[in-house]
Amino acid sequence: xxxxxxxxxxxxxxxxxxxxxxxxxxxxxxxxxxxxxxxxxxxxxxxxxxxxxxxxxxxxxxxxxxxxxxxxxxxxxxxxxxxxxxxxxxxxxxxxxxxxxxxxxxxxxxxxxxxxxxxxxxxxxxxxxxxxxxxxxxxxxxxxxxxxxxxxxxxxxxxxxxxxxxxxxxxxxxxxxxxxxxxxxxxxxxxxxxxxxxxxxxxxxxxxxxxxxxxxxxxxxxxxxxxxxxxxxxxxxxxxx
Numbered sequence: 001x002x003x004x005x006x007x008x009x010x011x012x013x014x015x016x017x018x019x020x021x022x023x024x025x026x027x028x029x030x031x032x033x034x035x036x037x038x039x040x041x042x043x044x045x046x047x048x049x050x051x052x053x054x055x056x057x058x059x060x061x062x063x064x065x066x067x068x069x070x071x072x073x074x075x076x077x078x079x080x081x082x083x084x085x086x087x088x089x090x091x092x093x094x095x096x097x098x099x100x101x102x103x104x105x106x107x108x109x110x111x112x113x114x115x116x117x118x119x120x121x122x123x124x125x126x127x128x129x130x131x132x133x134x135x136x137x138x139x140x141x142x143x144x145x146x147x148x149x150x151x152x153x154x155x156x157x158x159x160x161x162x163x164x165x166x167x168x169x170x171x172x173x174x175x176x177x178x179x180x181x182x183x184x185x186x187x188x189x190x191x192x193x194x195x196x197x198x199x200x201x202x203x204x205x206x207x208x209x210x211x212x213x214x215x216x217x218x219x220x221x222x223x224x225x226x227x228x229x230x231x232x233x234x235x236x237x238x239x240x241x
Contacts, residue, residue, distance in 0.1 A: 001025070001026045001027065001048040001049055001115065001116065001119050002026075002027050002029050002046070002047045002048050002049075003020070003026050003027065003028055003029065003047055003048060003049040003050065003051060004028070004029055004030045004031065004032065004038070004041070004047050004050055004051070005017060005020075005028060005030075005031045005032070005051045006031075006032045006033075006035070006038050006050060006051065006052045006053055006056060006061065006064070007031070007032075007033065007051070007053045007056070007080065008033035008034070008053065008055070008056045008057060009053075010033075012053075012080075012101065012103075013031050013033070015103060016051060016080060016103065016108070017031065019103065019105060019108045019109075019112075020051075020108075020112065023105075023108065023109045023112050024112040024113075024115070024116055025116065026049065026112065026115065026116070029045065029047060030045075033056065033057065034056060034057050034058045034059075035056050035057065035058045035059030035060060035061065035063070035064040036058035036059050036142070036144070037058070038050075038059075038064060039059065039064065039067060039137060039144055042068070042071070042075075043137065043175075043183065044179070046073060047075050048075055048076065048119065049075055049076040049077075049078060049096070049115060050068070050075050050076070050077050050078070051078050051080050052064065052065060052077055052078065052079055052080065053079075053080055053081055054079060054081040054083055054086055055081065055082075055083065058142070059144065061079065061081070062086065062089060062090070062093075065077050065079075065090070065093045065095070066093065067137065067144055067146060069093055069094070070135050070137075070146045072134070074094075076096040076115065076118070077090075077093070077094075077095050077096055078095070078096050078097045078098075078099060078111060078115070079095055079097070079098045079099065080099045080101065080103075081098075081099075081100065081101065082100065082101040084100060086098075096114075096115065096118070097111045097114065099111060134148065134149055135147060135148055135149060136149055136152070136183050136184070138164055138171040138173065139171060139172070139173060139174075140169065140171055145171070147166065149184065149185060149188065150188070150199070150201065151166045151167065152164060152165070152166055152184070152189075152199055153165050153166060153167065153198075153199050153202045153218050153220070153221055153223075154196060154197065154198045154199060154202070154218065154223065154225050155177060155180060155181060155184075155189075155196065155197040155198075156177075156195060156196055157176070157177035157194070157195040157196070160174070160176060161173065161174060161175075162175055162176065162177045162179075162180045164180070165221070165223065167220050167221065177195065177197065181197045184197070188200060188201060190231075190234075190235065190238060191231070192216065192225060192226070192227045192228065192231050192235060193225070193226050193227060193228040193231060194228065196225050196226060198216055198218070198225045199218075200238065200239075202218045202219050202220075202221075203216055203217075203218060203219075203239075204217050204218055204219040205217040206239065206241070207224075209226065209227075211229055212229070212232060213226065213227050213228065213229055213232055214226070214227040214232065214235065215227070
């Protein structure tokens with residue numbers, strides 16, 4: 001199992017990491033002290049379990065868990081906290097366990113044994129194909145906006161940033177367009193240009209342009225999206241032109 005630890009107290013982070021390494025086969029992939037950094041990490045890395053403190057900067061543990069619950073692949077969440085009063089809310093979010101500080105080694109061992117037993121049960125079950133993700137996390141004013149995939153009209157590259165356009169909003173993501181487009185389902189989005197990716201279901205009009213290329217006009221927006229010469233053949237096939 002792959003895990004991350006989200007804990008802003010360094011000594012507590014080190015203590016928990018040591019116990020996990022001593023008493024389980026769980027691999028600690030990374031440690032974080034900031035909730036927003038965790039969400040960024042999870043966009044590109046898959047883990048099986050998250051050991052999550054509640055009182056952390058940027059995005060507290062409860063809000064972070066709510067965001068993670070929107071994922072198609074939902075890591076198990078073990079809350080590690082000094083706050084007793086959040087236990088009910090945690091289990092409403094389907095938390096795997098709720099560990100109170102200071103840590104008791106026997107309690108940690110019991111939890112780790114349960115985690116590994118759960119992993120073995122999952123491996124023994126027949127695997128069903130995963131469906132394409134239905135949401136993507138976008139950033140606006142340091143808030144994480146969980147957005148329906150189909151609400152995205154098109155994506156545009158601006159140097160090392162990616163602008164994501166919905167009907168009413170524009171979001172600036174601090175990732176390259178290739179990295180962002182990899183999060184979108186191929187059956188719905190087409191990389192029509194090195195700097196553009198378009199939602200095929202939002203196309204209203206296809207206008208011939210110079211050098212046998214096209215300009216794509218979208219429903220509800222005034223924007224025009226170009227189709228580059230290298231993408232014309234694939235675009236014609238997709239749109240049955």
